[in-house]
Amino acid sequence: xxxxxxxxxxxxxxxxxxxxxxxxxxxxxxxxxxxxxxxxxxxxxxxxxxxxxxxxxxxxxxxxxxxxxxxxxxxxxxxxxxxxxxxxxxxxxxxxxxxxxxxxxxxxxxxxxxxxxxxxxxxxxxxxxxxxxxxxxxxxxxxxxxxxxxxxxxxxxxxxxxxxxxxxxxxxxxxxxxxxxxxxxxxxxxxxxxxxxxxxxxxxxxxxxxxxxxxxxxxxxxxxxxxxxxxxxxxxxxxxxxxxxxxxxxxxxxxxxxxxx
Amino acid sequence: xxxxxxxxxxxxxxxxxxxxxxxxxxxxxxxxxxxxxxxxxxxxxxxxxxxxxxxxxxxxxxxxxxxxxxxxxxxxxxxxxxxxxxxxxxxxxxxxxxxxxxxxxxxxxxxxxxxxxxxxxxxxxxxxxxxxxxxxxxxxxxxxxxxxxxxxxxxxxxxxxxxxxxxxxxxxxxxxxxxxxxxxxxxxxxxxxxxxxxxxxxxxxxxxxxxxxxxxxxxxxxxxxxxxxxxxxxxxxxxxxxxxxxxxxxxxxxxxxxxxxxxxxxxxxxxxxxxxxxxxxxxxxxxxxxxxxxxxxxxxxxxxxxxxxxxxxxxxxxxxxx
Ligand SMILES: Cc1cc2nc3c(=O)[nH]c(=O)nc-3n(C[C@H](O)[C@H](O)[C@H](O)COP(=O)(O)OP(=O)(O)OC[C@H]3O[C@@H](n4cnc5c(N)ncnc54)[C@H](O)[C@@H]3O)c2cc1C
Ligand SMILES: Nc1ncnc2c1ncn2[C@@H]1O[C@H](COP(=O)(O)O)[C@@H](O)[C@H]1O
Numbered sequence: 103x104x105x106x107x108x109x110x111x112x113x114x115x116x117x118x119x120x121x122x123x124x125x126x127x128x129x130x131x132x133x134x135x136x137x138x139x140x141x142x143x144x145x146x147x148x149x150x151x152x153x154x155x156x157x158x159x160x161x162x163x164x165x166x167x168x169x170x171x172x173x174x175x176x177x178x179x180x181x182x183x184x185x186x187x188x189x190x191x192x193x194x195x196x197x198x199x200x201x202x203x204x205x206x207x208x209x210x211x212x213x214x215x216x217x218x219x220x221x222x223x224x225x226x227x228x229x230x231x232x233x234x235x236x237x238x239x240x241x242x243x244x245x246x247x248x249x250x251x252x253x254x255x256x257x258x259x260x261x262x263x264x265x266x267x268x269x270x271x272x273x274x275x276x277x278x279x280x281x282x283x284x285x286x287x288x289x290x291x292x293x294x295x296x297x298x299x300x301x302x303x304x305x306x307x308x309x310x311x312x313x314x315x316x317x318x319x320x321x322x323x324x325x326x327x328x329x330x331x332x333x334x335x336x337x338x339x340x341x342x343x344x345x346x347x348x349x350x351x352x353x354x355x356x357x358x359x360x361x362x363x
Numbered sequence: 364x365x366x367x368x369x370x371x372x373x374x375x376x377x378x379x380x381x382x383x384x385x386x387x388x389x390x391x392x393x394x395x396x397x398x399x400x401x402x403x404x405x406x407x408x409x410x411x412x413x414x415x416x417x418x419x420x421x422x423x424x425x426x427x428x429x430x431x432x433x434x435x436x437x438x439x440x441x442x443x444x445x446x447x448x449x450x451x452x453x454x455x456x457x458x459x460x461x462x463x464x465x466x467x468x469x470x471x472x473x474x475x476x477x478x479x480x481x482x483x484x485x486x487x488x489x490x491x492x493x494x495x496x497x498x499x500x501x502x503x504x505x506x507x508x509x510x511x512x513x514x515x516x517x518x519x520x521x522x523x524x525x526x527x528x529x530x531x532x533x534x535x536x537x538x539x540x541x542x543x544x545x546x547x548x549x550x551x552x553x554x555x556x557x558x559x560x561x562x563x564x565x566x567x568x569x570x571x572x573x574x575x576x577x578x579x580x581x582x583x584x585x586x587x588x589x590x591x592x593x594x595x596x597x598x599x600x601x602x603x604x605x606x607x608x609x610x611x612x613x614x615x616x617x618x619x620x621x622x623x624x625x626x627x628x629x630x631x632x633x634x635x636x637x638x639x640x641x642x643x644x645x646x647x648x649x650x651x652x653x654x655x656x657x658x659x660x661x662x663x664x665x666x667x668x669x670x671x672x673x674x675x676x677x678x679x680x681x682x683x684x685x
Contacts, residue, residue, distance in 0.1 A: 113499065115499040115500035115501075115502060115632055116500070116632045118499050118502050118503070120502065120503075126499065126502065126503045194477055195468065195478070196471070196472065196475075196476075196477060196478075199472065219614075220614070222500065222633075223498065223499055223500075224498060225480070225481075225498065225500070225613060225614075226468075226480040227464050227465075227468070227480060228467075228468035228471075228478060228480060229468075230468075231436075231465050231466075231467075231468040231469040231472070232468045232469065232471070232472040234469065235440070235468075235469045235472040235473055236472055239545075240437060240544070240545040240546045241436060241437075241465065241469065242546065243436075243461070243464075243465040244461055244465075246602075256549070260461075260602065261460075261461045261462065262460060262461055262554075262556070262608065262609070263553060263554055263556050263608070264551050264552055264553045264554055265551070265552040265554065266548060266550070266551050266552075267548070267549040267550040267551075267552075268546050268547065268548050268549060269546070269547045269549055270545055270546040270547070271545055274545075279602065280598070280602070281599075281602045281603050319475075320477075320510075321471070321475075321476050321477020321478070321509055321510055321511060322477040322479065322507050322508070322509055322510065323507065323508045323509075323510055324505065324506075324507055325493055325506040325507060325508055326505070326506040327498075327503055327504070327505050327506070328503065328504045328505075328506075329502060329503050329504075330501070330502060330503070330504065330639060332639050332658075334644060334657070334658055334659055334660050335660040335661065336656065336657060336659065336660070336662075337660065337661050337662070338651070338656050338659075338661075338662040338663075338664060339661070339662065339663045339664070340651060340663070340664035340665075341664075344665060344669045344670055344673045345673055345677075347663045347665060347670070347673075348663070348670065348673040348674045348676075348677045349677060351645065351661055351663055351674070352674070352677050352678065352681055354661050355622070355643070355645070355661070356681070358642075358643050358660075360621045360622045360642065360643050361590070361622075361678070361681070361682065
């Protein structure tokens with residue numbers, strides 16, 4: 103089976119600071135592979151273990167994404183492909199899907215594309231469905247379990263009011279939830295081996311696109327950004343007998359007038 | 364078919380969400396000299412024109428097609444795309460249920476347009492609609508504009524109130540091409556959904572993985588009851604363990620109580636994203652290093668199984684009349 107995993111080297115939102123004027127400081131924010139994309143990777147490995155085949159990881163992002171993709175190679179991907187985003191992350195999900203689709207087409211066919219439910223930074227949940235539409239394949243979102251049999255995929259979807267079991271013919275695109283599995287942590291041995299696995303860096307031109315083309319395709323324009331710095335009082339009661347600690351808390355809450363209105 | 368007026372189309376498979384979207388669409392339409400319209404899709408559709416009109420729809424576009432039996436995203440994309448092609452709306456609002464959230468981007472891709480996910484507010488500047496959404500796990504509010512037409516946006520359920528007013532809706536039946544979807548729904552297992560509107564609760568007592576069994580949530584229930592509040596949970600408690608259907612956080616409910624208790628919750632940024640509107644946050648956690656203490660006003664470092672019973676006792680004493 104030919105599996106493609108789409109993984110974003112995303113900004114770690116926990117590391118974003120807000121400057122005194124209320125603007126988020128987005129330069130030099132550390133990045134990591136978006137959490138749920140590791141669940142997608144783990145799901146790919148489980149399928150490969152059962153059915154054989156290859157796992158190719160594809161990312162659209164900054165050159166530094168190489169570091170994140172190494173981690174996925176160490177987990178068990180066979181090859182990684184990075185299409186370098188020249189825009190510093192300003193393109194929307196439509197442009198991202200376009201770049202990923204071009205890369206996936208260059209790789210030849212696929213049986214299954216795996217994505218995460220949504221990314222940790224943008225949290226759009228759009229790239230998967232857009233990619234499925236662009237490539238003309240069915241999509242299954244919010245999958246919390248997956249099996250493949252006789253060219254079809256059966257997944258259980260986690261919707262807010264129901265679990266829905268669906269069957270789709272391959273090729274298809276699936277986006278997984280965080281609950282589908284627990285991503286493995288690569289061993290040191292696997293990390294060392296990963297440095298020898300094929301890693302390919304493509305410019306947009308290598309996949310038949312240009313920066314101008316993508317910027318035109320990008321459907322969203324940013325008007326303004328405003329950070330919320332929610333300042334909490336951070337009073338921590340510790341090393342006290344429980345009854346004493348609780349009385350102290352209750353008196354604070356009375357002072358705040360949030361009790362017994 | 365397009366008519367002169369600019370149209371804001373609203374669609375949700377959930378009737379309440381559709382009413383909320385319509386109410387908001389009517390208000391927004393007023394600012395761009397346009398009108399709000401609803402879309403109803405299904406194998407057979409029964410349109411309550413009076414109700415839809417009262418909530419804001421001037422027109423109700425109806426597509427009836429055998430392929431629209433059960434929500435299949437491919438078929439629903441075909442249908443909405445067909446409606447958009449004929450109506451040529453300015454903006455398409457789709458309820459951000461999970462079904463809506465997978466429909467909107469597929470539709471937007473086919474329309475070759477931008478889609479703002481989980482939009483929490485609209486502004487009109489120079490006759491153009493701008494949309495606000497929260498990014499970076501709740502830390503940043505971003506004002507965005509869709510460059511092309513139509514714009515697509517998803518809107519969280521229960522964000523806007525449904526508001527009735529004078530208004531009449533006219534039904535318009537549309538013929539659109541809907542192909543047979545490749546996917547097949549094998550089984551639907553409904554979840555037991557509680558009717559609690561946690562986003563409106565004044566007090567929320569939220570439990571995380573520090574709580575060992577479903578049974579133990581009774582302790583949280585007792586605290587919530589004394590304070591006239593509701594019980595909530597973190598995502599793993601609902602999505603992994605299945606003890607509840609809804610959770611609080613980035614991918615769940617956003618709450619804004621006066622008083623929020625995080626009990627045995629570590630305080631991951633995605634959890635905190637759902638509680639930023641709380642006035643006072645109280646954390647109870649046995650780990651002094653738990654990140655939740657940095658996002659709390661008051662915290663007790665201790666075992667929740669000791670702290671909660673003592674807190675319940677104390678509150679019972681203090682809150683007694685007199
Ligand atoms: C894209 C994305 C979206 C997400 N959306 C959400 C969301 O909407 N909501 C959400 O909640 N999570 C969400 N998550 C998951 C989130 O990152 C955390 O994994 C999750 O919030 C952790 O839940 P928890 O705090 O209950 O569990 P844990 O992190 O395991 O924390 C349990 C805590 O309980 C404490 N504890 C244990 N025993 C006791 C005891 N006896 N007494 C006192 N304290 C005790 C521990 O010290 C620990 O701090 C999301 C993740 C991603 C990647
Ligand atoms: N830049 C990217 N490179 C590779 N995959 C991506 C990228 N952006 C999004 N994805 C994939 O699409 C999913 C949803 O992303 P989003 O629509 O940004 O929330 C992610 O979990 C990834 O699987």
